[in-house]
Amino acid sequence: MKKRKFPTAQTILLIIAAMVALLTWIVPAGKYDTLSYNATENTFIIHGSEKETSLKATQETLNNLDVKIPLEKFTSGDIWKPINIPNTYKKLKAQPQGILDFIKSPIKGIVEAADIIFLVLIIGGLIGIMNLTGAFDAGISWMANALKGREFILIIVVTFLISLGGTTFGLAEETIAFYPILIPVFLAAKYDAMVALASIYLGSSIGTMFSTINPFSVIIASDAAGLNWTTGFTVRLIMYVIGTLICILYILFYAKCVKKDPSKSVIYSQKEEIEQLFGNTTNSAIKLTTRLRLIIIIFSLCFVVMVYGVSMLKWWFIEMTSVFLVGAILIGIIANIKESVFVDTFVKGASDLLGVALIVGIARGITVLMNDGLISDTMLYYASNITNGMNKGLFINAMLYIYGGLSFFIPSSSGMAVLTMPIMSPLADGVGIGREAVVNAYQFGMGLFAFINPTGLILASLAIVKVGYDKWLKFVMPLVLILIVFTMIALTISVYI
8 A cells, every 4th residue: 555645835735724714714703903103294093994093193192092112112113013902802794715715815925925935036046056156066075074073063053053143133034045055065964954954944943932132023022012122131042042052952962863873864765865956965076166265255245245134234035135136146257157058047046946935925825814814813812811810820831822823823923023912911911920021922932833833934944855744843843842841941930030
């Protein structure tokens, strides 16, 4: 009897989309009123279910609406998205999503996620150009020789640096560019592709989970909770250090087992397929010439410029994508690639990541179904009522799991912050703890679920490496359980000291 294969990422997401469409027939429709700031007229706009209302942008207006956020958070631009207004949830006429809505949802999702999708495709084109120049092969050969006998350093450095990007500026979608580059390096070091995947994805996940100064999560969430983002910083920093250490040790243990006995790899059955996909990792004949060194420097500078732009210049996907496009053109000029060959290679490289781009779009389509079905706010409303009457320890751990569950429906950290913080953070006042505890629970809950969340980035990442979701779960679940226990203990202690 032929063994059935685990469904592909696209199929998994379509199954989830169908289940969400079914939920819109069961879960009551409802919505909170939202508040946005109009800088041109210096007014607040209240978006209700039936009408819009304009009010003076004053602290008194915010107080009357029970929005406990300083006015300057809006006027300075720290909060730029509409926020939910507490105590305004209303049940609305049901908007069940039928078969036609289900069919259209991936298309709508692709349109909404166009900025991320184009980033992925342009990165694919850049990688295609890099492969053509031979710079990757030469660099990998050099690194494999330089790290001979000390390959474990690669795991520590990659995981730590990516986690540093995650905790400081929310390095997440951008890591998609690293997989095709780093997997051959890890394979050359006699590890499997899972070690490379783990170093990149776990590094990003643990960094964003324990964000310290990330503007797209902790800062916007603190603003929406009416706090200075430095409140609770010490707890987050300590947990970031310990959490990153746990992840590195976990990956090192697995990597050591695989290197000693390759059959211990959870993807051992795909060993030849993956090695063939990511090229010959034992080729040491290619020399790292001056031209190839310059190409690698230009390539590396693309990431340096991207990091600087996102963290210092408030760049977003259009600017990031432009950096990689310019980088590809410069590399083409330095390598003296003919124009027709450059275009063909770039398009081929982009097409190699088309499947990943579609996964991003289909995942966004799930959010579209929930928004169109008006069930996202209903989930938030009932979740906020669960914690009534709880003590401190139980409350904060309930928040952890509530945010983990909500992140399935709202995988965007900034979106989650502005939608939920005005509703959830005041609940901390009722149990006698600081609102920063709710901000931390939001980060940690979203972060924990991000390790396995099929509506997040993991399926897109797995698609690049050609690893099944079932294999990933087998690898990562022991680590997730360790982190759950650690996080629950730390959160409980933090609200009692």
